[in-house]
Amino acid sequence: MHATNSSDSTPDGVDDVEGDSSPKEIVPKEILPKDPILAAARITEVAMPIVVAHGCELVDLEWRREPVGWVLRLFVEREGHDPRKAIGGVTLESCARISRDLGTVLEVDELIPHAYNLEVSSPGLERPLVKPADYRRFVGLRAKLQLGTPLDEIPIRKVFRGEIVRIDDADVVHLREDDLGEVALPLARIAKANLLADAYRPSPKPGKPGKKGQKPKSSATHTSAPTTDTKTK
Numbered sequence: 001m002h003a004t005n006s007s008d009s010t011p012d013g014v015d016d017v018e019g020d021s022s023p024k025e026i027v028p029k030e031i032l033p034k035d036p037i038l039a040a041a042r043i044t045e046v047a048m049p050i051v052v053a054h055g056c057e058l059v060d061l062e063w064r065r066e067p068v069g070w071v072l073r074l075f076v077e078r079e080g081h082d083p084r085k086a087i088g089g090v091t092l093e094s095c096a097r098i099s100r101d102l103g104t105v106l107e108v109d110e111l112i113p114h115a116y117n118l119e120v121s122s123p124g125l126e127r128p129l130v131k132p133a134d135y136r137r138f139v140g141l142r143a144k145l146q147l148g149t150p151l152d153e154i155p156i157r158k159v160f161r162g163e164i165v166r167i168d169d170a171d172v173v174h175l176r177e178d179d180l181g182e183v184a185l186p187l188a189r190i191a192k193a194n195l196l197a198d199a200y201r202p203s204p205k206p207g208k209p210g211k212k213g214q215k216p217k218s219s220a221t222h223t224s225a226p227t228t229d230t231k232t233k
Helices: 036-053 092-109 132-137 217-221
Strands: 056-066 069-078 116-121 142-147 159-167 172-177 181-186 190-195 227-231
Touching: 036 056, 036 069, 036 092, 069 092, 092 116, 132 159, 142 172, 159 181
Parallel strands: 069 116
Antiparallel strands: 056 069, 116 227, 142 159, 142 190, 159 172, 172 181
């Protein structure tokens, strides 16, 4: 005798009832964590593929309560943007498309159960430095780094300005500081960091003196104003 086993067969002793009237399990929709840090991390997971799909990268994301209410603010730039290269910054059109697509996904998923303002914009000339990769990418540019607490070796300083030399395998940023020379600042101790508006000073052309504080055209030309999309539930 050849026995068969089918996934839709009816077990012995059980009547075959047409249709299944048993109640289906209702899976509740995901609700954003109340903790702003955890909430920002979850929104980043949702936003990242959308930003990448538009040929951009997510520089930073803020989720906070402000006088106007809750604000979700994304800073994005064109992938590979560098003031030393002919790769322009993000356009206003790209910001608008990212805002539209992210707003739609958040609305469909009902991840944020209350009203909020969504803003997508360029990080500007003084781009935040957040990840180790940011420091590697902008080696040779000038930056401002602010520590949460002073270093034991330099107890009277929390703010440092200078040229990024490198970031080592231990995530220690080496900065050629304007006043102190080279200093080593652990990334874990850095509370806030950003490029300076004069981060890149291109060498003057032969026979033409450079202008003090001159900025590269690519950075200034393509810095877009924020595009805002307000979501109200």
